[in-house]
Amino acid sequence: MAEVEHGIYFIEEIATGSYKIYERREASMYLVCGSEGACLIDTAYGLTDLKALARELTSHPVSVVNTHAHVDHVLGNHWFYENEDTRVYMHPADKPIYDAVVSGYVEMLRQPWVKEAYGEFIAKLDPDAVRFPMTQDLHEGDVIDLGGKKLEIFETPGHTAGSILLLDREEKICCAGDAIVENLWMFMPECCPNEVCLASLRHAYDVLSQAGVERIYNGHFYNEPITLQRLKNMVDGMEQVVSGIAKGEPFENDKGKGTKFTFNDWNVLCRE
Ligand SMILES: [Zn+2]
Numbered sequence: 001m002a003e004v005e006h007g008i009y010f011i012e013e014i015a016t017g018s019y020k021i022y023e024r025r026e027a028s029m030y031l032v033c034g035s036e037g038a039c040l041i042d043t044a045y046g047l048t049d050l051k052a053l054a055r056e057l058t059s060h061p062v063s064v065v066n067t068h069a070h071v072d073h074v075l076g077n078h079w080f081y082e083n084e085d086t087r088v089y090m091h092p093a094d095k096p097i098y099d100a101v102v103s104g105y106v107e108m109l110r111q112p113w114v115k116e117a118y119g120e121f122i123a124k125l126d127p128d129a130v131r132f133p134m135t136q137d138l139h140e141g142d143v144i145d146l147g148g149k150k151l152e153i154f155e156t157p158g159h160t161a162g163s164i165l166l167l168d169r170e171e172k173i174c175c176a177g178d179a180i181v182e183n184l185w186m187f188m189p190e191c192c193p194n195e196v197c198l199a200s201l202r203h204a205y206d207v208l209s210q211a212g213v214e215r216i217y218n219g220h221f222y223n224e225p226i227t228l229q230r231l232k233n234m235v236d237g238m239e240q241v242v243s244g245i246a247k248g249e250p251f252e253n254d255k256g257k258g259t260k261f262t263f264n265d266w267n268v269l270c271r272e
């Protein structure tokens, strides 16, 4: 299926019953539908009612998994809140980030500037009515069975301590959040040491190459999914960063500063 524009979303069927959903070309989510259930991987900024959007693509119950707890992957979780028993799945190591994001968001909704900046979207939300689901732990080896479709969980700490990837072994695709991206952010306070990231990239490469995965999807907008070869290049490059061989350059952006290492087909932003 070609990419279809749907309001502020761009939807593409990447495998039978599996959809990539870009939100305003900034953050992406994936809806995987089985014969008994569906799973939304990440919820981006959740600018509009994601549950209603998912309803248009599947009639099965939708559970939510977050690849990690950064704001651009979890904000839409609140659309799935039904009652205090509602849970979203994530790795427990990212729980502190989630708690901070959730409390910060509700506070942000009260700010006048939000109405200015996001008038047509989140400014419509009533801060007193917005509720976020609590979390249920996911770990390496867990399997989400949707009926005819399974998603296997692998831990890939680095970008955050609780980053995970989800493997659809049947379709030979995986969703890696921000753990495997062309522009890898490792400079923020919540990022793990580079050695931990290297171990996770190696682990991901082992798992995904053995499974013959051809397409690695991530949490942002890129024209093409990442290939195994590029992941191998990331492993090689990160080895050079960790061993001190790679030469970096200083960078600064709105989230912080550090050292940028540039390779042929990817780059990584590390702490100084
Ligand atoms: Zn992130």
Ligand SMILES: [Zn+2]
Residues within 6 Å of the ligand: 070, 072, 073, 178, 219, 220
């Ligand atoms: Zn992100």
